[in-house]
Amino acid sequence: LICPHFLLYMTCFRSLLTPVEVWNPTNQARNPHDHRRSTMAAANAFTSASMSCAPSLSGSVNVIAVCPRSVAAARTLSSSCLRPVRCAAVGTAAPVAATAEGDERRFEQLAVPPELVDELVEEALVWCSQHGLVVGDKNHPRSGKAPGVGLLHAPFALLPMSFPKVYWEQALELAPLFNELVHRVSLDGDFLQQTLARTKEVDPFTRRLLDIHSKMMELNKKEDIQLGLTRSDYMIDGATDKLLQVELNTISTSSNGLACGVSELHRNLIRHHQRELGLDPTSVVGNTAIAQHAEALATAWAEYNNQSAVVLVVVQAEERYMYDQYWITVALREMYGVTTIRKTMAEIEAEGDLRPDGTLVINGRPVAIVYFRAGYSPADYPSEAEWRARLLIERSSAIKCPSIAHHLVGTKKIQQELAKENVLERFLDNQSDIENVRKCFAGLWSLENDIIVNSAIESPELFVLKPQREGGGITSVSPCSQNVGHY
Amino acid sequence: LICPHFLLYMTCFRSLLTPVEVWNPTNQARNPHDHRRSTMAAANAFTSASMSCAPSLSGSVNVIAVCPRSVAAARTLSSSCLRPVRCAAVGTAAPVAATAEGDERRFEQLAVPPELVDELVEEALVWCSQHGLVVGDKNHPRSGKAPGVGLLHAPFALLPMSFPKVYWEQALELAPLFNELVHRVSLDGDFLQQTLARTKEVDPFTRRLLDIHSKMMELNKKEDIQLGLTRSDYMIDGATDKLLQVELNTISTSSNGLACGVSELHRNLIRHHQRELGLDPTSVVGNTAIAQHAEALATAWAEYNNQSAVVLVVVQAEERYMYDQYWITVALREMYGVTTIRKTMAEIEAEGDLRPDGTLVINGRPVAIVYFRAGYSPADYPSEAEWRARLLIERSSAIKCPSIAHHLVGTKKIQQELAKENVLERFLDNQSDIENVRKCFAGLWSLENDIIVNSAIESPELFVLKPQREGGGITSVSPCSQNVGHY
Numbered sequence: 001l002i003c004p005h006f007l008l009y010m011t012c013f014r015s016l017l018t019p020v021e022v023w024n025p026t027n028q029a030r031n032p033h034d035h036r037r038s039t040m041a042a043a044n045a046f047t048s049a050s051m052s053c054a055p056s057l058s059g060s061v062n063v064i065a066v067c068p069r070s071v072a073a074a075r076t077l078s079s080s081c082l083r084p085v086r087c088a089a090v091g092t093a094a095p096v097a098a099t100a101e102g103d104e105r106r107f108e109q110l111a112v113p114p115e116l117v118d119e120l121v122e123e124a125l126v127w128c129s130q131h132g133l134v135v136g137d138k139n140h141p142r143s144g145k146a147p148g149v150g151l152l153h154a155p156f157a158l159l160p161m162s163f164p165k166v167y168w169e170q171a172l173e174l175a176p177l178f179n180e181l182v183h184r185v186s187l188d189g190d191f192l193q194q195t196l197a198r199t200k201e202v203d204p205f206t207r208r209l210l211d212i213h214s215k216m217m218e219l220n221k222k223e224d225i226q227l228g229l230t231r232s233d234y235m236i237d238g239a240t241d242k243l244l245q246v247e248l249n250t251i252s253t254s255s256n257g258l259a260c261g262v263s264e265l266h267r268n269l270i271r272h273h274q275r276e277l278g279l280d281p282t283s284v285v286g287n288t289a290i291a292q293h294a295e296a297l298a299t300a301w302a303e304y305n306n307q308s309a310v311v312l313v314v315v316q317a318e319e320r321y322m323y324d325q326y327w328i329t330v331a332l333r334e335m336y337g338v339t340t341i342r343k344t345m346a347e348i349e350a351e352g353d354l355r356p357d358g359t360l361v362i363n364g365r366p367v368a369i370v371y372f373r374a375g376y377s378p379a380d381y382p383s384e385a386e387w388r389a390r391l392l393i394e395r396s397s398a399i400k401c402p403s404i405a406h407h408l409v410g411t412k413k414i415q416q417e418l419a420k421e422n423v424l425e426r427f428l429d430n431q432s433d434i435e436n437v438r439k440c441f442a443g444l445w446s447l448e449n450d451i452i453v454n455s456a457i458e459s460p461e462l463f464v465l466k467p468q469r470e471g472g473g474i475t476s477v478s479p480c481s482q483n484v485g486h487y
Numbered sequence: 488l489i490c491p492h493f494l495l496y497m498t499c500f501r502s503l504l505t506p507v508e509v510w511n512p513t514n515q516a517r518n519p520h521d522h523r524r525s526t527m528a529a530a531n532a533f534t535s536a537s538m539s540c541a542p543s544l545s546g547s548v549n550v551i552a553v554c555p556r557s558v559a560a561a562r563t564l565s566s567s568c569l570r571p572v573r574c575a576a577v578g579t580a581a582p583v584a585a586t587a588e589g590d591e592r593r594f595e596q597l598a599v600p601p602e603l604v605d606e607l608v609e610e611a612l613v614w615c616s617q618h619g620l621v622v623g624d625k626n627h628p629r630s631g632k633a634p635g636v637g638l639l640h641a642p643f644a645l646l647p648m649s650f651p652k653v654y655w656e657q658a659l660e661l662a663p664l665f666n667e668l669v670h671r672v673s674l675d676g677d678f679l680q681q682t683l684a685r686t687k688e689v690d691p692f693t694r695r696l697l698d699i700h701s702k703m704m705e706l707n708k709k710e711d712i713q714l715g716l717t718r719s720d721y722m723i724d725g726a727t728d729k730l731l732q733v734e735l736n737t738i739s740t741s742s743n744g745l746a747c748g749v750s751e752l753h754r755n756l757i758r759h760h761q762r763e764l765g766l767d768p769t770s771v772v773g774n775t776a777i778a779q780h781a782e783a784l785a786t787a788w789a790e791y792n793n794q795s796a797v798v799l800v801v802v803q804a805e806e807r808y809m810y811d812q813y814w815i816t817v818a819l820r821e822m823y824g825v826t827t828i829r830k831t832m833a834e835i836e837a838e839g840d841l842r843p844d845g846t847l848v849i850n851g852r853p854v855a856i857v858y859f860r861a862g863y864s865p866a867d868y869p870s871e872a873e874w875r876a877r878l879l880i881e882r883s884s885a886i887k888c889p890s891i892a893h894h895l896v897g898t899k900k901i902q903q904e905l906a907k908e909n910v911l912e913r914f915l916d917n918q919s920d921i922e923n924v925r926k927c928f929a930g931l932w933s934l935e936n937d938i939i940v941n942s943a944i945e946s947p948e949l950f951v952l953k954p955q956r957e958g959g960g961i962t963s964v965s966p967c968s969q970n971v972g973h974y
Contacts, residue, residue: 125635126813130619134638140627148612151621151638272820326613333759 110159116276120158120269127268128153132327133261136320144318147326154258154323159277160266160284164236167243168285171234174440177433178232182250184427185414186226186405189217191426195417196408198448205378206411208387212394213404221394227300227369227401229253229293230410234440244442247466250410251376251402256289257327263287291335293328298336300399301368309368311340312360312398314348316374325373341365345375345386352392360396369399376407412466416444597646603763607645607756614755615640619814620748623807631805634813641745641810646764647753647771651723654730655772658721661927664920665719669737671914672901673713673892676704678913682904683895685935692865693898695874699881700891708881714787714856714888716740716780717897721927731929734953737897738863738889743776744814750774778822780815785823787886788855796855798827799847799885801835803861812860828852832862832873839879847883856886863894899953903931 112120128134133154136143140150185191193210200207231253233246263286271281297311313329315322329340343351343362351363360367370393374380381387394404408414417423419441424434445452456463599607615621620641623630627637672678680697687694718740720733750773758768784798800816802809816827830838830849838850847854857880861867868874881891895901904910906928911921932939943950 122634125633126810126817128635129621129638129810130813130817132617132619134616137637146612147609148615148640150624151616153635323616326617330613330617
């Protein structure tokens with residue numbers, strides 16, 4: 001999903017390694033410990049890790065961002081006091097500070113003269129245009145409907161910012177644990193139904209998802225092969241100096257395609273201006289999200305074991321971030337020869353069918369994987385047709401990325417429940433894993449909790465109001481929030 | 488220069504290898520034969536060759552072209568009888584017919600089902616977006632002013648067309664001969680002045696160029712190092728079955744950057760649909776124009792021998808084909824570490840200066856090469872400031888690409904003069920070279936020739952009316968022209 005604070009997130013996407021996993025219980029031994037090992041092995045095979053941070057938390061960090069509205073705006077920024085920060089990264093000679101050394105050195109500042117900023121901006125914009133770091137321009141009427149028209153450079157930070165190695169490594173370690181947690185929770189249908197029972201009453205969208213989930217439980221539907229392409233978002237909390245999880249996305253995790261480009265862009269700019277900037281291009285952490293996503297999809301496709309089957313990408317009718325998606329599907333074809341087709345939920349309803357053996361077919365083509373890059377928002381279900389499509393997919397033997405259960409695990413309510421005492425213990429075995437996961441939980445409260453509601457009314461700057469929903473631009477942050485400690 | 492029939496030309500740009508040469512008389516022996524060898528060696532070093540063809544000449548060839556106006560238009564085309572032609576190329580197993588076998592086999596047709604065309608169009612548009620095969624959208628107000636905004640896929644033919652090997656090789660052989668011819672003619676100042684004397688009276692633009700040229704002759708200004716980036720355009724004449732030269736461009740030859748992308752695009756599409764199309768991706772001739780241009784510029788830059796000097800690209804204030812130019816200048820930096828700066832003629836006038844030793848400096852930076860990607864059209868000289876800039880450049884010791892003399896050699900009037908009896912003999916020594924060059928001359932006549940003017944009034948379909956000027960969209964073709972035999 002596109003992050004609400006997209007510009008800020010893009011700054012850190014250089015370090016995005018999206019967690020990908022494929023589970024195939026049919027290949028596993030019955031011993032739960034074997035199952036555990038199998039899952040972990042898959043996770044490690046994909047070097048899964050995921051992170052993101054909000055530089056605003058440090059209180060002293062600013063970035064020069066090029067926003068699509070106009071280059072002139074970015075140039076104005078360059079003359080002001082905003083300065084990109086010194087780059088630091090994993091395992092290099094670049095300045096990397098331990099947590100104990102505090103914010104000062106951790107987010108070292110870098111002064112860039114305005115004329116160099118102008119030069120960097122031009123180079124960066126040319127690089128974006130030549131290397132597909134592009135999105136559709138919302139001012140162009142067809143930019144979300146067809147590729148190649150109404151293109152605009154993606155929003156990006158002009159230079160990377162430093163990120164302490166200790167948090168980076170912590171996030172790398174957390175990724176497979178969260179992957180396993182998502183999968184284990186998804187297998188406990190009753191837990192999902194019970195935890196979301198009250199949400200169901202007030203949120204029609206979650207209710208529809210739960211209804212499909214119930215139907216699958218009644219049918220005792222088994223997902224023989226499951227594929228998760230998840231993303232865990234973190235912030236560094238200024239007050240506690242901790243890496244805290246903002247949210248865990250289990251459907252339509254996005255920007256993975258474009259994020260790889262941002263890494264390359266930064267490395268390129270620094271390589272050409274190494275002397276002036278005093279930065280080391282090799283200190284920009286590489287991003288292999290595209291290759292990892294393609295590998296995960298190809299592995300799942302191979303498990304499905306039908307050479308003529310395609311990967312069905314569920315898309316919105318208008319998608320200005322289609323290039324982000326194409327980077328992955330093009331890699332899937334180039335690297336593994338796997339064909340993808342793109343369909344909206346409405347098209348799937350019109351063109352899709354189930355064979356008696358459960359195979360999902362679209363216009364006669366069998367589908368190995370349904371890769372949702374839409375379907376996460378109520379807006380994606382404007383009529384009953386789209387819900388019929390979702391049910392059709394769920395009833396099929398196609399691998400769902402995600403299944404309805406995986407999708408539901410991504411709700412805030414489940415995250416909140418998992419943070420309660422003794423709940424993690426239901427899904428994870430290893431005590432040290434449980435502690436590591438719990439350590440990054442920020443407080444989450446529903447509006448049922450009067451004490452918290454009153455506290456938020458008194459100190460709105462300490463809270464972020466988030467809906468169950470996914471998708472960008474729907475998070476409310478108090479205008480006086482300067483140092484968000486809880487959300 | 489952007490070809491007037493851009494869509495048609497793009498079809499053939501897969502085979503564009505632009506001729507590039509660097510002359511440095513200071514390195515040459517005094518013997519004219521040594522000079523000749525030196526020039527040829529340089530030409531061969533750059534594997535110079537250049538060609539283009541107009542498929543409409545064959546009478547039976549059509550291409551599916553994707554025009555920027557709308558993808559829908561291309562899809563409509565696909566349902567009609569227009570079909571891309573079978574691909575053939577140099578030195579491959581693809582169908583390549585000798586001249587004697589006639590048009591039938593030479594331009595073999597290929598039927599592509601409409602649904603495959605749709606698939607190819609989507610793939611091609613995604614490829615363009617991801618690989619910088621883009622231009623500025625003329626409907627976007629800032630697309631020509633800054634990179635990264637208002638991008639649109641470049642116009643391209645969906646699949647390549649066959650081109651007989653015999654013509655291809657002929658064009659390859661002609662390239663160094665034309666390069667040498669341009670250079671030899673440019674050294675004969677009196678020939679240029681005399682030949683263009685009457686043009687000077689009626690064409691103020693050519694007059695201004697000639698005035699600068701005269702001044703340089705008076706000053707006995709020598710160009711120690713010369714760089715030519717020329718392009719010779721050809722058509723295959725249906726009536727005579729000959730490869731005939733349309734024109735020879737000596738300034739601002741363009742599309743060299745984008746043309747490389749078109750080759751790659753075609754190869755990519757064919758690789759993915761080899762079976763359905765029955766085509767061999769390796770039969771698409773590779774295009775190394777970007778690397779060759781970068782190498783030529785870098786070689787000239789090295790000859791200038793000032794490590795701190797830059798390449799000055801003369802640009803228009805608004806340039807929707809800036810990406811075509813950036814492909815070359817980015818390669819120049821990536822491959823050779825040479826810095827370029829982009830300036831309009833007006834900016835050069837404002838920021839440029841000559842040091843006592845003749846060094847051109849822009850804002851204090853010495854200039855090794857002035858690479859004109861503007862300055863070819865009267866519109867590029869809206870005031871005296873731009874003419875002062877041109878004179879400043881010409882007076883400097885910077886390498887001009889092209890010099891004023893090279894620029895003048897590109898006028899149609901000079902081409903016309905060279906086609907006259909015994910004129911080539913003044914500039915080329917080898918009789919067989921002279922015959923080869925003359926063989927590709929089409930008839931060129933000025934409007935002074937009453938017999939030809941009357942003939943054109945009687946049979947307008949046989950003629951194309953061209954001005955001395957360079958630049959796209961200024962050639963008049965009779966609406967009833969179907970098989971242009973003379974121009």
